[in-house]
Amino acid sequence: MHFDPAILVDYWPLLLQGAWLTLQVSVAALLLGYAAGIAVALIALTPGWLPRLVAGFYVEILRNIPFIIILFVVYYGLPFWGIRLPATLVGTVALALFASAYYAEIVRAAILALPRGQFESARAIGMSPANAMWHVVAPQILRALVPPSTNMTLTMMKESAVLSSITVPELTYQSLVVQGNTFAPFEVFAAVASIYWLIAAAIAEASRRLERRVGAVQAEAVSRNRIADRYLSLVARRT
């Protein structure tokens, strides 16, 4: 067999439409999911045992079930409770729900990593919990949030491929449509994989810029000796 990109000429617009929807859905789920994640993290950090338990269940349940099943539970669950929404919206909500559990853990871990005295000194001087969070805690955890949140957003963007199974016309769905019309799987999936790759690269680049703006800490290079590097390092030493 040979690679023939000409096969796709008629189908590029379809794939690009799909890619655009993938991007839109991912951004919407990022915003929605992060808002929910912050809320869950704050609930998980309240002193009472009941809210903490509820937040813990939320996170554990969503993290231990495959996203495709979360998607179907939401897809069949909403009509079950009398809510009818277009598939794209259902998919976005499910994706946000899925991501929120991971974002919640990221936010919670970042807050817990901050010395307790920071929040306490703000409370002791009379700031409300919300003000203490906003003025004292939030600005300090921002940098720690960027790298893990980027990773999760990449994962979430990739999981959005699963929305094809409830007929959301995003990139993967369109690739299956094109595949059905052309019977040229090699060309189709090479093209689609490249587009996903580009989106992932774009997200990574956006994160790098954000990181530079909030001044995230750079990991220090570990310096070792040559003999140990033969086994313990996978990158060639720069001299």
Add this chain to the structure above:
Amino acid sequence: MGFKLDYLLSILPRLISAAAVNLRLAVIIMLLALVLGTALTIVRSRKIAAVNACIAVVISFVRGTPLLIQIFIAYYVLPAVGLDLSPEVAGVSAIAFNSMVFVSESMRGGLATIDAGQIEASTALGLPPHAIWLKVVLPQLFRRIVPVLINEATIVVKGTALLSVITVVDVLRTSQQIASSSYRPFETMIGSALVFLVINLAISLSGRLAERRFAAARA
């Protein structure tokens, strides 16, 4: 129409027996990923520029594209190049390949935490490279990345649900078949969600116990 708990309970046995498929595939995938991931790590440690450049591209591809697309590639593209695999084999290969990369990447992180002095000492004692890998580096490395591997195992179990899309009759596909005749898709899906929840919680829990064992053994 209310939630029918008795219906949910009645289908659970069928879902649980279907879970055997997911578990069997997950175990095969994990074993493949461990072996291949270790091999990949050792190859990368040779630091042959051309090889590592190719591997870097493969890693970036695996990390930058959805697992579902990788499964489709194994399912649709491999037959076109003459590799006619059954859906199960195609799916297992795709997830194992994906997981191999993640195993190797976590090994890269784990290697950085191993004490350099031991390698120097082993080299000075004249141990051959394969002995250094097998006796010195790998045992410590595996112990160190146990938490990551446990996490990867739950990711693999979740990944097996995607194989329903390429007609593997797993928990999800079984529940879809059940739902198409019972017209109760919501309860059915809740059932398969429960099955995965129990499997993955069991894996995480046993992982935590194993970790504590290791920690105690080292102390």
Add this chain to the structure above:
Amino acid sequence: MSAVPVLRVSNLTKRFHGVTTLDQVYLDVHAGQIVALIGPSGCGKSTLLRCLTWLEQPDDGFIEVAGKPLGRELMPGGVVRRHSRRQIDALRPQVGIVFQQFHLWPHMTALENVVRPQTVVLGRSRDEATRRGAELLMRLGLADRMDRHPHALSGGQKQRVAIARALAMDPALMLFDEPTSALDPELVGEVLAVLRTLADIGMTMLVVTHEIGFAASLADRIAFMDRGRILEEGPARDILAAPKEPRLQSFLDLVRTDHRIVRTTANPTE
């Protein structure tokens, strides 16, 4: 001496997992007084300060700041009414606290550390808060350090920023948790001088310390705490010269001996 004390603590009790850390503590601090709270480590001194700022909720007892109840109050008929979070937050600026580790906010400059709580909590305008903050920092000798972030300040400077941050809220009372312990020993004199200037402007202070010398040269009154109770309280001179409580006597003996040992080892020729 005015009739209403600036701080009145009565029957304050706090238990952690069944262990009684504060055991029916009674303490009055009157306007303009400096009270040093001394006692062995783990005696409940720090817990008392945390309760006075409501960072820890006492299980029993009452706190009054300038006549106003904090946290809970006794209503006519013996009913205890618990205050809402808002009520507690509203009274908190009245009790300024300087933590052992200062807990300055590292993402803000020294001046911003002092300005932000004023605008957020007291609703002061930025201009007014900045004026007040700059004035306080200047008085504490930090005129040329206002635009620095905490990491670029010495320990003593950090402490003075923390003091200014609390003072800017116009508190009725200042609490200090071990003000000398996070600093180099040679800075003790400096801390003493700063606290004396606060005394000069009539600030009421409760200072937790384990350094008897520091307490002796600073405080008007000394309260001795052991095992969660205040065992003896009185004018500093009397307490140190003629302790009545046997546990206070042995505590004083102990720290004085310690002190002498430290001195002799530090200056063997002396």
